Amino acid sequence: MAEIQSPRGTRDILPDEQPLWQMVRDTASYTAEQMGFRPITVPTYESLSLFRRSIGSGTDVMDKELFLVRGPHTEPGKEEYALRPEGTAGIVRAYIEHGMSSLPQPVKLYSIVNNFRYDRPQKGRYREHTQISIEYLGDSSAFADAWVIYCTYRYLTELGLNNLKLIINTLGTPAERNTYGEKIQEVLRPIIDSLTGDSQTRLEKNPLRILDSKDANDQEALASVPPLRSFLGEESSARYAEVLALLDQWEIPYEQNDRLVRGLDYYNHTAFEWLIQGNEGQQSSLGGGGRYDGLVGQLGGPATPAVGAGLGLERVMEAIQAQGGEEVEKITPDIFVVAADETSKKKAMEIINLVLNEGWSVDTALGKDGISSQMKSANRSGATIALIIGEQELSTQSVQMKILATGDQENITESDLVAKLSDILGQACDCDNCSK
């Protein structure tokens, strides 16, 4: 055990995992941009008050999971910052600060953000995790909701994930939400003693959150609470129906769930969550989102309707791994250059320069002496071709070209080298994204 370890709840993604990790990230960016979302980068930490005003106290994220940031001379209560626990608040802050409300609406933004929550770590739950956060601002239509969901759907299916499940609900307008909250209080207050401690606290602070309690007694008590749907006005019901109809048209399967509330306070109308089925543990949620029409206004901007989503990229990666899917090839060099002795190393360095300029990837172990150990390195590097240079080659202006997989070797004059390498590497590599 090393003396110094990575901080609790953080993890390293090592070189072997990087091809998959980068593919997960790149596909996220690609899908978002393909669907009109433009990239934005915002700071890793923001004013504490930003999160206080957006996420809302009474949520776990604010009450017990925030990483606070202070300067060495910060007076209490002044200049307080926090590492972001989620991406939306910072992006909305930037939208307001840079006057994006006077851009043509809607404004569609996305960002890949690392988020921090001071949770107790567990499989699939880290104190630092990465999300793609997509935000569709300035459009109140049901179509915007569907577009955001469609984007997340396309992303997840593009990665080859099956066993996906979309659950969806509507929370109605803030007024309808409040009315419903009061109804919950009215029904549950007389039997408050039968609820869990958490639910008792929530009954006063945030009654809707009781809905997704997993406790059997809580669920039993909730049976006598009418569904939220029965409190919706005609407009809200019609809006919800329209969202569902749009999902049907894109053939996105979903499951309605009256109890889906989500942990952040700013949602209204549509709320949704993506689950991965199979590992029915608690960490089956890949992410989710919803409409947050009040948020821009709450943060001091002009009243602006908006909808967004966030997906946890570590969980997406783990879901791919769990499916055993998506072979991502290890990154290996095209060419490995070997020099037999000191004088050959100079020529080897020229050759390296030449083939790098041609765009091939190169590795070498010129720090090692001896052809044998260099060839060993060449083999382990996974290179397609080894180029070997020694006294004989120097005197004949040539190199030995060896195909490592077969062991075939031939002597090539330097002037033919590039053409010959093109032949072989052109055949050997048929991927789209390599440098050739």
Added chain:
RNA sequence: GUGGCUGUGGCGCAGUUGGUAGCGCUCCUGAUUGUGGCUCAGGUGGUCGUGGGUUCGAGUCCCAUCAGUCACCCCA
């Protein structure tokens, strides 16, 4: 924040009733001073998570602590 289980070389593991810390893989060297994979031989690497305690003696027993993991809570 609550509860269960687990911490032994880089990785995966063994270690009997307390009595000199081991194996496999990896890594390094050599057989093979102009050619890798296979094979064989040798070698590096551990104050047994950390700190106390019991004992003549602790990887092993006790306590604490840290970390991992699982389940709550909640989320991504």
